[in-house]
Structures are given as C-alpha cells and as structure tokens.
Amino acid sequence: MCLRSSFSRRFSRSFKELNEKSGRVRDSDEAVGSGRGGGAGQPDRSWAGMLPELLAEIIQRVERSDGDLRQNIVACACVCKRWRQITKEIVPSPSLTGIITFPSCLKKPGPRELPHQCLIKRNKKTSTFYLYLSLTPSFTDKGKFLLAARKYRNGAHTEYIISLDADDLSQGSNAYVGKLSSDFLGTNFAIYDSQPPHSGAKPSISRGSRRFASKQISPQVPAGNFEVGQVSYKFNILKPRGPRRMVCSLKCSSQGETAYDRSLSLGKCNMKKLESAGSGCTILRNKAPRWHEHLQCWCLNFHGRVTVASVKNFQLVAIADQSQPGGKGDEETVLLQFGKVGDDTFTMDYRQPLSAFQAFAICLTSFGTKLACE
Amino acid sequence: MADDGVNTKVEAVSKATTETIELRTEDGGVFDVDKPVAMEFLILKSFYEDEGRVFDKTSIRLPNVKQLELSKVIEYCTRALEFGAKSAAAAGDKDAERMVRQEREGFEAEFVDELSNEMLKELILAVNFLDIKEMLDFLIRSVANRIRNRSVAYVRQFFDIENDFTPQEEDQIHQENAWAFEGVDAD
Numbered sequence: 084m085c086l087r088s089s090f091s092r093r094f095s096r097s098f099k100e101l102n103e104k105s106g107r108v109r110d111s112d113e114a115v116g117s118g119r120g121g122g123a124g125q126p127d128r129s130w131a132g133m134l135p136e137l138l139a140e141i142i143q144r145v146e147r148s149d150g151d152l153r154q155n156i157v158a159c160a161c162v163c164k165r166w167r168q169i170t171k172e173i174v175p176s177p178s179l180t181g182i183i184t185f186p187s188c189l190k191k192p193g194p195r196e197l198p199h200q201c202l203i204k205r206n207k208k209t210s211t212f213y214l215y216l217s218l219t220p221s222f223t224d225k226g227k228f229l230l231a232a233r234k235y236r237n238g239a240h241t242e243y244i245i246s247l248d249a250d251d252l253s254q255g256s257n258a259y260v261g262k263l264s265s266d267f268l269g270t271n272f273a274i275y276d277s278q279p280p281h282s283g284a285k286p287s288i289s290r291g292s293r294r295f296a297s298k299q300i301s302p303q304v305p306a307g308n309f310e311v312g313q314v315s316y317k318f319n320i321l322k323p324r325g326p327r328r329m330v331c332s333l334k335c336s337s338q339g340e341t342a343y344d345r346s347l348s349l350g351k352c353n354m355k356k357l358e359s360a361g362s363g364c365t366i367l368r369n370k371a372p373r374w375h376e377h378l379q380c381w382c383l384n385f386h387g388r389v390t391v392a393s394v395k396n397f398q399l400v401a402i403a404d405q406s407q408p409g410g411k412g413d414e415e416t417v418l419l420q421f422g423k424v425g426d427d428t429f430t431m432d433y434r435q436p437l438s439a440f441q442a443f444a445i446c447l448t449s450f451g452t453k454l455a456c457e
Numbered sequence: 458m459a460d461d462g463v464n465t466k467v468e469a470v471s472k473a474t475t476e477t478i479e480l481r482t483e484d485g486g487v488f489d490v491d492k493p494v495a496m497e498f499l500i501l502k503s504f505y506e507d508e509g510r511v512f513d514k515t516s517i518r519l520p521n522v523k524q525l526e527l528s529k530v531i532e533y534c535t536r537a538l539e540f541g542a543k544s545a546a547a548a549g550d551k552d553a554e555r556m557v558r559q560e561r562e563g564f565e566a567e568f569v570d571e572l573s574n575e576m577l578k579e580l581i582l583a584v585n586f587l588d589i590k591e592m593l594d595f596l597i598r599s600v601a602n603r604i605r606n607r608s609v610a611y612v613r614q615f616f617d618i619e620n621d622f623t624p625q626e627e628d629q630i631h632q633e634n635a636w637a638f639e640g641v642d643a644d
Contacts, residue, residue, distance in 0.1 A: 137585060137597070144601035154606075157637035161609045161630045163618050186636050228639040247636045257632045 139169050146173055151218045152227050153184045160185065181435070183216060186247050189229060189260070189439040190276070192335065198420070198434040200388070202226060203446060205427040210234035212450070213249060214431070214443045222390075222424045230260065230443050234451070241265045243447045245440070262308065263444045269452040274312035274444040280334050285309075312441060314448045326381050327452070329369040329397060331445055335436040365436055367399040367418060388430045389422025395429075395449045396422035421446045479516040486524030487516075490531055497534045499588035519587070525576075526583040533592050536564055569599045574615055577603075609634060 142159050149155045160170040174184050181194030193199050200217045202225060211233045215226040232245045233252040241264075248258035265272045275287065286307025312333040372381035380392065389396050399419040419442050420432040433442035476492040478501070496502045501517070519527065540561045547553035572580065577600060584593045604612050613620060622630055 134585070137581065140597050141600050141604075144597055145605060148601065148605065152637070154637045155604075157634060158607070158609050158612065161634045162612050162616075163621050166618070186633055228636070247632060249639060257628055258636070 135165075135169065138166070139173060142166065142170055143173050146170075151216075153182075156184055183227070183229065183439065186260075189247075190278075190441075192435040192438055193433050193442070195435050198417075198432040199439070201229065201431040201433070201439070201442075203421075203429040203431050203443075205429070205450070207427065211252070212243075212447060214439070216439075217430075222428055222430070229439055232263070232443065232447055239267050241269070241451060243444075243451065245444065245447075261311075261440060261444065263447050263451070265448070265451050269448075270316045272314040272448045272451065273310055274314070274333075274441065275308035276311045276440070277308065279309050280311050312444065314445055316448070316452045326369075326372050326394070329367075329399070329448075331367040331399065333365045333367070333437070333441055335365045335438075335441075366402050368402055370398040370400050370414075370417065385420060385422055388420060388432055389424060391423040391425070393423040397449060399445070419445060421449060480527065481516055481518045482522050482524045482527050483518075483520055484523045486527060488527055488531065491535070493538055494531060494534045497538070497589055497591075498530075499590070500586065503588075521586045522583045523579070526579050529572075529576075529580060530584060530587065530589065530592065533568060533595075534589065537591060540564075565595060569595075572599075574603070 142156075145159055146156045156170060156174060160167045175182060181188075181192065181199055183189065183199075200220075202215045202217050202222065204213045204215070204225065206212070211231060213225075213228065214230040214232075216229055218224065218226040228249065230245055230247065231249040231252060232243045235242045235244060243263040244252050244254055244259065245261045245263065246252045246256060246258045247260055248256060251258050253259065254262070259277050261274065261276045263272055263274055279286075287310040312331060314329065314331045317328040317330075370383060372383045374380075375382045383389075383396065383398055385396070385398070397420070398417045400414050400417055402414065417432075418434055418437055421429060423429050429446070431442055431446050433439065437445075477489045478492060478495045480488045480490050480495070482488070522530075540557060543557045543560075544554065547557050569577070577596065581593065581596045581600070584596060604615060607615075612618075620627070
C-alpha cells in the first residue's frame with residue numbers, strides 16, 4: 084500500500100525534528116487519525132474517525148469469510164452511509180460470477196459460465212411461490228431465499244406479485260420488485276419491473292393496475308411498473324397433445340447499475356456505471372423436445388436437474404436468427420431451465436443474460452398458462 | 458557500540474550486548490526495546506534507513522502510543538519473531554512445522570481473548586501508526602471475527618457509529634437486511 088510508505092516518510096521526518104530538539108514536547112500533526120494533511124492537534128481516536136482503508140480492510144476480511152448466505156456483508160452495508168459506500172466498493176461485481184449479495188443483484192445478469200441452480204417451492208393453498216438459491220445439490224435443502232410470488236385474480240386476468248419479503252406480497256410494499264400479468268387464457272404474459280430498467284424509461288400503464296400508496300420511497304425513482312419482457316405460449320396446432328411453444332422477449336440490462344443502486348447511491352454518484360445503453364432486447368424460445376419412439380414420450384436432457392415428467396418443464400435458448408433483434412443466440416446453450424422434481428418442488432437454473440428476477444417471472448408463466456395438454 | 462547492520466557477526470556472538478532502543482510513550486512510559494523487535498516497527502525502520510542514520514541509543518518519543526499498548530505490541534512482536542525463528546528451524550519437518558503453527562495459534566487466541574473491544578481499537582490505531590503489517594493483519598482479523606454474525610445494532614455499538622440513514626433509506630435498508638436473513642433453515 085503506497086499510502087503506508089508516504090506515512091513513513093512523513094513520520095520519520097517528524098521524528099527527526101523531535102530528536103534534534105530533544106526535550107521539546109511537540110504535538111505531531113501528522114498523526115494517524117488526520118494523517119493526510121488533515122487537522123492539527125490530537126488525532127481522532129474513535130473508530131468513527133478510523134482511516135477508510137483500515138475500515139475497508141476490516142470489511143474486506145468479513146466479506147472473505149462470509150458464507151454463501153452473504154448475511155454479514157449485507158449487515159456491513161446497513162451500518163451507516165460510510166460503511167455502505169465502502170462495502171459496495173468491496174463486494175465483487177456480479178458480472179462474472181453472478182454472485183448474489185444484495186437484493187439489487189437479483190436484477191443483474193446471472194453467471195456467465197455455470198448457471199445458478201435454484202429451487203422453487205409452491206404452496207398450492209396460498210398460491211404462493213418461493214425462490215431459493217440452492218447451496219447444496221440436494222432438492223430438499225432450500226438454500227438462500229431470493230424472491231416470493233403470489234397469484235392474484237384481477238378481474239379477467241391474473242397477476243403474480245413478486246416480492247423480496249416472503250410474508251408481504253403486496254404492490255404497495257417496500258419489498259415489491261415487480262409483477263407478472265397475464266391474459267385470461269394464460270397465453271400472453273407481460274413482466275413488469277418496479278424500477279426503470281434504464282434511465283429515461285417510462286412507466287407502462289398496465290390495465291387493471293390500481294393506484295397504490297407506495298411506501299417504497301426514493302424520490303429519484305419514479306413509481307410505477309415498467310414493462311421489461313413478454314412471454315407467449317402457442318399451441319402446436321399439428322400436435323395438440325404435443326409440447327407447447329414458448330417465446331420470450333426480454334429487455335436485458337447490460338452490466339450497468341440498476342435504478343435500485345442509483346436510488347441508494349449516497350453522496351457520491353457512481354457515474355462510471357450509470358448508462359442508459361442497457362436496453363438491448365433478447366429473444367428466447369423453448370428448445371424443442373425430441374420424440375422418444377421407444378419410451379413414447381417427449382424428452383429433453385435436463386442433466387439430472389429435472390426428475391418428474393411434466394408439461395411445465397422447459398429449456399429456453401436464445402434464437403440465432405440474425406434478422407430478429409436480439410437474435411444472437413446459438414440455439415444450443417440453455418439459458419433457463421425449469422422442471423419438476425417433486426409435488427411442489429421445481430428446479431430453476433439460469434445464466435447470463437437473464438437475471439434471477441426475469442428467470443423467476445418466466446418460470447411463473449409456466450404455472451400460469453392454461454395450455455396444459457396432458 | 459557496534460555499527461548498525463554492518464557487522465552482524467558481532468551481534469550474533471554476544472547476546473549480552475543486544476542493542477536496544479529507548480522508546481517513550483505519550484503517557485510517560487519508558488521501554489528498552491530490543492533492536493530486532495523495534496525494527497518490526499516500520500516507522501522506526503524507515504526512519505533509520507531513510508535517514509541513513511547510524512543506530513545510536515537515541516530516545517525516541519512515540520506521540521500516539523500509550524504504555525499499555527506499547528507493552529502489548531512489544532509482547533506480540535517479540536513472540537512473533539520467536540515463532541518466525543522456530544518456523545524457520547522446523548522447515549521441512551511437517552510435524553515440527555505443525556507444532557509451531559499450533560503453538561502460535563494458541564498464543565494468538567489467548568492474546569486476543571484478553572483484549573477488550575476498546576483495547577483492540579487502541580491497539581489497531583497504535584499498530585497502524587507504528588506500521589507493523591503482520592500484527593495489523595492479525596488485529597483486523599480479530600475485529601472481523603468479533604463482528605461476524607452479529608446484528609447491525611451490535612456493529613454500530615461496537616464501533617460507536619451513528620446511524621445516519623434518512624428514515625426512507627432506513628426502510629429500504631431494513632428491507633435489505635431482512636431479506637438477507639429471510640427464511641433460512643435453522644439447520
């Protein structure tokens with residue numbers, strides 16, 4: 084650390100002065116608390132006055148020893164503004180590994196290489212769904228809670244409210260992060276984000292959305308719902324008992340900051356990450372299963388992550404059609420995989436460019452669509 | 458008196474004339490510190506090296522360090538040097554290396570256990586001033602251990618930090634914290 088050696092030079096000079104004028108009591112104004120040319124006189128001996136880099140080292144040490152649950156580093160970010168700033172700087176960017184530390188990470192793209200393996204638990208009685216990040220390969224260990232969703236009937240259509248709080252699933256809540264809205268048949272869905280996907284985005288006027296008193300206050304972030312994706316299901320006319328077709332179009336953010344970060348960007352605005360260029364669109368469709376003549380069923384290779392046959396199961400790939408906007412996919416790499424492993428337990432594996440929020444919303448459509456043809 | 462660093466053979470031969478430095482703390486403490494230990498304090502080391510001074514028995518006043526802290530620092534650094542020497546002597550012998558490591562861990566655990574939070578803080582400030590990298594590392598690790606798995610309120614109290622979030626920010630922060638601790642299986 085170059086700062087240390089510059090300290091050394093200054094201190095050694097002050098020692099020289101001390102020794103040459105022996106016996107003279109001198110208050111060194113180059114003391115530790117105000118080392119960088121700060122105030123003269125007594126150094127600040129409180130923790131609060133501790134040098135930022137000492138604080139940063141402490142927080143870094145906490146981060147390194149934090150387990151998968153990342154609770155301790157989140158706690159550090161909740162102590163005060165200064166700690167929050169330092170913690171956010173220390174936490175590795177999720178862009179490569181898709182590590183989920185803060186709620187804001189749920190709307191950032193997942194990992195580049197190996198997908199995040201998640202679990203969705205369904206509670207049929209309350210029409211509620213819970214998303215967890217698996218920490219072990221077992222299908223019975225839940226893992227780190229990420230999001231919850233509840234299904235509401237709203238006149239002629241259905242909505243799934245998505246929230247950070249498993250117990251508070253209302254649009255007016257602080258914990259509201261977005262929703263899924265479908266038409267009556269459940270063939271077309273729209274995904275809404277509670278925050279603008281990029282600066283300058285305008286909120287959609289979604290039919291049926293009531294005015295709500297939002298407790299989610301952040302003056303810089305306009306209240307409302309922003310459409311960030313669409314999912315549609317189609318019958319396969321020629322094969323009415325066959326697998327349905329799914330198409331998704333999503334606004335995928337680049338690595339830029341989300342509005343969530345900006346709203347809590349205290350003091351210094353992190354300009355280097357702010358950019359509105361993140362409004363690329365990605366189009367996904369489901370990978371067509373193969374008809375297995377011998378087993379007399381449609382099959383997809385889920386690599387052991389799906390164990391129960393269900394029409395809900397799917398794999399999404401990015402389309403390769405260059406003429407379509409967002410058609411950069413190779414039609415082979417599975418970006419989202421969803422499937423049943425138990426009565427009310429499903430796995431969800433997702434990766435870049437999808438975020439946990441988008442992946443969850445898309446999987447919810449699989450529950451919502453009425454094109455069940457079993 | 459032997460010249461500084463020039464004739465190490467002389468040092469090695471006669472332990473009885475181990476060179477010492479006199480260090481005086483801001484609250485009147487006076488310590489005669491063995492030169493090898495004192496040279497662990499980079500602030501002193503660079504003083505001598507930068508200035509090209511000949512090592513003499515000048516008394517040096519440390520304006521930001523108190524008696525209690527300095528004695529703890531000297532204790533730690535002395536033992537650290539001993540462990541270093543033992544480790545070097547045991548190099549190649551896996552069992553001996555392990556024993557030294559365990560002995561060191563035992564000492565460090567006991568050392569830090571005896572420190573109150575306040576003392577830990579004072580030591581960190583002192584060690585940062587004196588610029589002793591290894592000990593600073595150790596102390597920082599100890600602080601991190603003490604605040605790990607503790608509530609935000611505990612951390613604030615530990616560091617004497619005021620919560621400076623606005624009520625609205627506080628709401629969002631609270632949400633974030635609740636989310637991180639949500640629904641985790643007890644086992």
